[in-house]
Amino acid sequence: MIQLDSVVKRYQTRAGTHTVLNGVNLQVHRGDKIGILGRNGAGKSTLIRIMSGAELPNAGRVTRNMAVSWPLAFGGAFQGSLTGLDNVRFICRVYGARFRKVIPFVEEFSELGKYIREPVKTYSSGMRARLAFAISMAIEFDCFLIDEVISVGDARFHEKCRRELFDKRCDRAMIIVSHEPHTIREHCSRACVLNAGLLHEFSDVDAAYAHYSSL
Amino acid sequence: MEFVVQRAELARSLVIQLRVLGALLMREIITRYGRHNIGFMWVFVEPMMFTGGVIAVWSLVHTHSTKLPLIPFVVTGYSTVLLWRNTIGRCGNALEPNRALLHHRNVRVIDFFIARLLLEIAGASISFMTLSTLLGLAGLMPLPDDILKMIIAWLLLAWLSMCLGMVIGSLSAVWEPADRIWHVLSYLFLPLSGAFFLVDWIPARAQRLALLVPTVDCTELLREGLFGARIHAHYNLFFLFVVNAALSLAALLAVSRVSITVEGE
Numbered sequence: 001m002i003q004l005d006s007v008v009k010r011y012q013t014r015a016g017t018h019t020v021l022n023g024v025n026l027q028v029h030r031g032d033k034i035g036i037l038g039r040n041g042a043g044k045s046t047l048i049r050i051m052s053g054a055e056l057p058n059a060g061r062v063t064r065n066m067a068v069s070w071p072l073a074f075g076g077a078f079q080g081s082l083t084g085l086d087n088v089r090f091i092c093r094v095y096g097a098r099f100r101k102v103i104p105f106v107e108e109f110s111e112l113g114k115y116i117r118e119p120v121k122t123y124s125s126g127m128r129a130r131l132a133f134a135i136s137m138a139i140e141f142d143c144f145l146i147d148e149v150i151s152v153g154d155a156r157f158h159e160k161c162r163r164e165l166f167d168k169r170c171d172r173a174m175i176i177v178s179h180e181p182h183t184i185r186e187h188c189s190r191a192c193v194l195n196a197g198l199l200h201e202f203s204d205v206d207a208a209y210a211h212y213s214s215l
Numbered sequence: 216m217e218f219v220v221q222r223a224e225l226a227r228s229l230v231i232q233l234r235v236l237g238a239l240l241m242r243e244i245i246t247r248y249g250r251h252n253i254g255f256m257w258v259f260v261e262p263m264m265f266t267g268g269v270i271a272v273w274s275l276v277h278t279h280s281t282k283l284p285l286i287p288f289v290v291t292g293y294s295t296v297l298l299w300r301n302t303i304g305r306c307g308n309a310l311e312p313n314r315a316l317l318h319h320r321n322v323r324v325i326d327f328f329i330a331r332l333l334l335e336i337a338g339a340s341i342s343f344m345t346l347s348t349l350l351g352l353a354g355l356m357p358l359p360d361d362i363l364k365m366i367i368a369w370l371l372l373a374w375l376s377m378c379l380g381m382v383i384g385s386l387s388a389v390w391e392p393a394d395r396i397w398h399v400l401s402y403l404f405l406p407l408s409g410a411f412f413l414v415d416w417i418p419a420r421a422q423r424l425a426l427l428v429p430t431v432d433c434t435e436l437l438r439e440g441l442f443g444a445r446i447h448a449h450y451n452l453f454f455l456f457v458v459n460a461a462l463s464l465a466a467l468l469a470v471s472r473v474s475i476t477v478e479g480e
Contacts (some may be wrong), residue, residue, distance in 0.1 A: 012476070055322030056475050068320070076318040081246045093238030094319050 002028040002068060002143060002173075004052055007060035020046045022197030023060070029069055029143060030066065031174045035184030035205060037212045038194035044177045045073060047194060048145045051150055051175065051203035065171070066142035072132050073147035080121035084112055084131050095139050102138040109160065132159065137164050143173035181209060231321050239322070239330035240315075243276040246312075247334075258338035262301070263346055266293045281412075283446065287356045291441060292410035295372055295434045299408075300401055302335040302376035305395030306384030310477065317477070324474040328384050332377045340369065360443025368436035371455050375429055378462035385469035388477060409434035414449040426451055427459050 009021040018172060020043040028034060028051075040046045048071045049055040050062060070077055078087045085103070091101050109115055110130045112123075120128065129149040136144065144165065165174075166187055178184055184191055191208035193200045195215055202208035248257045270289050309327045318320050355426035359365055387394035409431030414422050425431045431449040439448035 007238070011478075049318075052318070054318045055478060056474070070318045071321065074319075079242060079246075079313060079316055081312065085247055090238050091319065092244050093241065094322060096234055137385070144362055171259045194271065 001030070001065045002026075003061075003063040004051065005061040006065075007050060007057045007062060009043070009050060010058050014206045019197055020048070021057070021199075023201075024197075024199045026192070026201070027052075028173050028175065028197060030173055031171055031188075034173075034175050035137070035191035035208070036175060036177045036194060037175075037190035037208055039215070043197065044194055044195045045071070045147050047092070047177065047199070048073070048147050048177060052145050063080075067140065069136050069141040069145050071145045071147050072129075072136055072149045074125050074149065077132050078120040078128065081119055083119055084110070084116040084123070087131070088116075088135055091135050091139070091159055092146070099137045102135070103185060105133065105138045106131070106134040109137060109164070111157070127138045133161060137169075142168065143175070144169070146174060146176045146178075148178055183211075216471065228460040230324075235321050235323075235326050236330055236333070239326055240334060241315075242313075242316075242332050243334055258334065259341035259345060262294075262297045262339055262342035263413070266290060266346055268341065269287065269293050283442070284355075284357070287351060288438075288440060290343070290346055290350065291358065291438050292434065294339065294346070295430065295437060296405065296408060296410045297342065298336065298339040298369070298372055299376040299379070299430060302332055302373070303380045303383055303397070304401070305331045305335050306380035307387045307397060309384050310388045310473075316478070324385075324388075324477055325381075325470045328381050328470065332380055336373045336376070340373075343369070357441065359441050360445075361440045364440030365437050366440075368433050368440060371436070371452075371459065372430065374459050375455075375462065378466040381466035382462065382469050385466075385473040388473050407431075413438070414448055415447045422449060425449075426454070429455055453470060 001154065004024055004026040007021055007024045008019070010017050010093065012018075012020045024047065026034075030045050036047065042145070046055070050057055052068055052071050053062065053064070054071060054076070077091075078084075079090065082090065088103060088106050089099060091097075092099050098194055110127075110133075112127060112131060115123065115127065116131075123131070133149060176184055176188060188205055191205045193202070193208055193212050193215070200208075200211065203209065242260075244255050245370060249256055253260065254422050266289070270286055273285060273289050301453070306328055309331050310324060313327045315329075317324070347356055350359060383393060383397050387397070407425075407428055409425070409428065414431060414435055417425060432455050435448040435450040436452070439447055439450075
């Protein structure tokens, strides 16, 4: 389970303090599939990063009782001067995974070819997303945090993601942020709307969309 | 019962901590030294070349006018300088190139600092040991009079450098000029650091002031360990310990403050 209790996150800007999350509560159980809706800048990615533990809240509490992935997003997770392969090794070491099992899978799945031996800073955002996705599939998580990345890549990559993530790992929990309504409709059983620092939960995706459209 | 649970938690956290540090050490070694030619060996070959060059220059110029042999004096002086300067200097930019790695929950800001600190301390220590051994075998450096004193001095200086590194690294993470100012300060501080003089050589009034500089105390103790009764060393271990303890607190506060404000990429 992941539990968020009255989570507050503020950022310092030149114009003063900006409160992004202002007392967010959420419970994610094993196998839950939750979509997060919200306008640009509503704090969806911040919420995902706080759930993952990549950022710490200013107030409130985050409890994790399952293995939660890092935020699968366009940015982050990789050190730019290291090659893709060295980043894979780094992540294996951090999560205690075996190179021998992970590396062949990542090479095959990411379809980076010889680029896996080039520095990550030379990658396109699509290549990064593919690498991030591939590594996260090679390490066992109970909950995947997905920030837009599944909307990347061509139809074939989509199909691969669908098979690896949504079919093979359909028992895992997933938190999905996407601007594409069909992504969330297709994969989530419920959805939340993030607006003005607060998270509103809806028991079905359509009700969430109705609320989101009325904002 | 609770105690048992806590111990299990601690053991688990320790395993994760070691995994993260191991991963970061490898990561730092790859970008800093690369896989080509001698790779990781640069960690100590670089400072050794530096100290070797300085010995050569000093021997040629030969401005040294005391009974003390020149080479061991220079080796102890420059090795201590390299220890604190490299260690602290590497922390200034520890955060920025690693920011993206904060996406992994168990990778924290303090780990970036610790990884770099350990690497630099290891480099300076291996360099000092190798150089002393080689010069000792060549008969250019005496055997240590009291090696324990030398180890204590070295560890106290490493501890001091770790704390200062974390303080300056955290400061420069929130305020970029801090790193530049430190670079200037470290040059200005060089003649005061104790590397080039013995406290015994300076006037009594200045001695009291000099001993307020913690690197002076460390260098004095290190040299007493090497030269023994051939020099009259001045140092205040209690003072060093208090300074280090206070700086440790400051370092941990600074890092914990930065950890909350800093964002992943």
